[in-house]
Amino acid sequence: MVPATQERTRWIRVGSSLDPDNDRAVEEALQPLLQAGKPKLVLLFASATHDLECVASRLADAFGEDVVIGCSTAGELAPDRSSLGGLTLWALGGEGFTVSLGMGQGGPEGLRQAANEAAHCLDRLERRAHTVLVLLADGLCGDQVEVVRGAYDVAGVEVPLVGGCAGDDLAMQRTHQVFGRRLLRQSVVAAAISSDAPLGIGVSHCWEPRSAPMLVTASTGTEVISLDDRPALDVLLEAFEAPEDVRTNAEIFTSWVTTRPLGIRRRDRIEIRYVAGADFTRRSLKTIAEVPQGGLAHLMQGDGHSVLEATQQACEMAAQALEGQPMQGLLLFDCVARRSVLAEDRIVEEVQRINSVRGDLPVGGFYTYGEIARTRGAGGFHNQTLVALALA
Structure with a gap:
């Protein structure tokens, strides 16, 4: 079980499972979340070997479908481990957060429109001092740069973008996105998060x-x-x-x-x-x-050493952007191509690098087919990069 954050009115919880059985995996991953109360957001990251529609339905039954989004992965990140074929749930709740969800349905060439539609969840968001838009997009559909462009058309320069493109365990056939109980393809789902406390973003590749x-x-x-x-x-x-x-x-x-x-x-x-x-x-x-x-x-050019340096650098950058306030937890979007550079023992070292920054605080995320991070300037779509979102 992942411990709750220190401040009782604001919390982040992460649950995970490596059980290949769908029902048992959901049951195990749910336990830390059920102990925390009603979440305002649940992010589902799961291998395509799981029945994502069934998992989404279980989460909607437990918490309501108005708080759940997610996607299929090319690997999962959870406290103390990096996995393939697993399931990770990342949730936040309590006072000081507001959340609004959105989705857009595109096609092979329609990711910009899909991202634009999803980003309009910002229109319904009760704004606080700090806001970020989290985007999860089809990883095998059109030009992924269009996701950033479509979301930026709505978010503008004021709202930073973070997120990742869904995977399918490197089968390169099809990826899925989750919105409430719905299982989607060729789509973008989004969560606009606004917080009284700072939000920090770290981006590094070290190539x-x-x-x-x-x-x-x-x-x-x-x-x-x-x-x-x-x-x-x-x-x-x-x-x-x-x-x-x-x-x-x-x-x-x-x-x-x-x-x-x-x-x-x-x-x-x-x-x-x-x-x-x-x-x-x-x-x-x-x-x-x-x-x-x-x-x-x-x-x-890079190697295993540069991959590990980027891991620590991105996490530290996100933590340092919290204006001196203590970190409550981390959300990570890590490129699967970075993982493929590391031998198994060095994947363990990557987890250790993350832990050196987050301590015993909750951390979760997934291995992507592309990463999103736009905080300033042009662009905002990345490959072979780690994107970290820290919440105070």
Whole structure:
């Protein structure tokens, strides 16, 4: 059981289970939440091996369907562990919070409209001193950058965005989103949270540029065709002196390129774009989010050490943004591509890094197919990045 926060009028609780049986898993994960009282928000993060519609119905029966949103995952985060095939519930309640939920139904090209509709939950929110919009989106539907754009159209510069894109245990077939009792696809669900106390956001990837910035001379959607007027695939292979099997085998290339993403140059930062594959005929790179033509891009590189450094840095950044007030708990959105870089013993070390910041406070989240964090400036969609939301 996860302990309640120190202040009795405000609480965050996290419950989790690794039991493959759907009913037993829900029962186990529910226990810490049931002891806390009526929540104002319950976030459900569960492996696609679970019956998410059944789980959502159980949560709605327990707390009301007006407090539940969630999604399928590529792994789950809970106190003291990182899991695959599990179920995590993250909930908040008590005084000092107000919450409003929203959803939008899109299509293969409709994520912007879906996010826009979901973000209108801000219109119904009783505003307090600090507000954030949490977004959970289909992870295999269109260009994920459109989720940020659609939500920003409503939230504007005043309300920061955080969240992640749903997974399906790396099957890459379909993901699901949960809204109340409803199981959705090609959608965006949202929770607008407003708090009397500060909310802190931390974002870090710790990938380092391997190249000088290059002009994206040709791209279309999520395909990068050329960098500095040369085929993008050739540029990447030559820069990293790729071995012969990487140059000729698509499966080997996809595994090899996991630690060699692209970095999109923004005014105040570099946003990471995961390279999901290559077209060996067109000599282009395939990403899961837009790399804008005419922008600047770096070839990036990292390893297990940099992944762990980013974990601690993001959590510390979120905690430090609480204006000196004690942290009540953490909500994490961690890229599954970061997890794949770590051997099993180093995944344990990642959990230890999180624990070094959160202490014995509640923490939960999931492994995503893309992360959302917009606090300022352009952009706000990330890959191979950890996004942390701390609540005071």
